[in-house]
Amino acid sequence: MKNKAYKDVFVEGAISAEFIAQSIAKHQSKMSIGAHNIFLGQVRADIVNGKTVTAIEYSAYREMANTIFHEIREAAFAKFDLTCMHIYHSLGTVKSGEVCLFVFVSSPRRKTVFEALEFIVEEIKAKAPVFGKEIFDDSTHQWKVNT
Template structure:
């Protein structure tokens, strides 16, 4: 693994629109970038067994998740000609309609940014030890299964 510092991807609470906008604005001075790809994961109001989800509470095995994310990040940089790659994942209770995942990739051309962003989202969902507890409107809960 490289000597690069492991980046903390976790944010306590929802990811705000201001945070996302500032992240995008910070790239306007990087004039070698021609394409960005952004994925925003939002909590939706699913119905399960006749009950409405009101929030998801995320927890993680943080040290392991950050080490694994660092490995994935390095592999993605080796695979795609990216200029930038940013990942932010919420921890704690995130209400319906709020953003819980922000993946932002940039490259000279759009295709590598899009492909890298898509691969990152899939790998985050399948490889990182992050769990979501679905909280229903009646205050009952169950562990979420990723699909």
């Protein structure tokens, strides 16, 4: 693994609507952008063995995860004609109904942002060392398995 420090993509707790809106607003001055696409991952209140998920507690090996996120970012820029891209992932406790992953891509063309966003989210799910512990309504917990 490289020793270089990459951008820290992690946000403590849930990602707020205000944060998302500010991120979008910052891009209105970039006149080469013709399309944006956004993915918001939200904690579901799944029912597992008769218990309801009330939150997920996220943890990560931060240095390794930031390296992987950087590699995903670089691969996306190499594969797609993107103007910019931002990834933010929660750490700590995020309640059901709150946003835990925010991916924002921009490009001159709309088709590109659809393809790029799907690629990025699938790569994150497959490769990023981020772990979620589901917390249930009876205060028990278990490690989440991505599906």
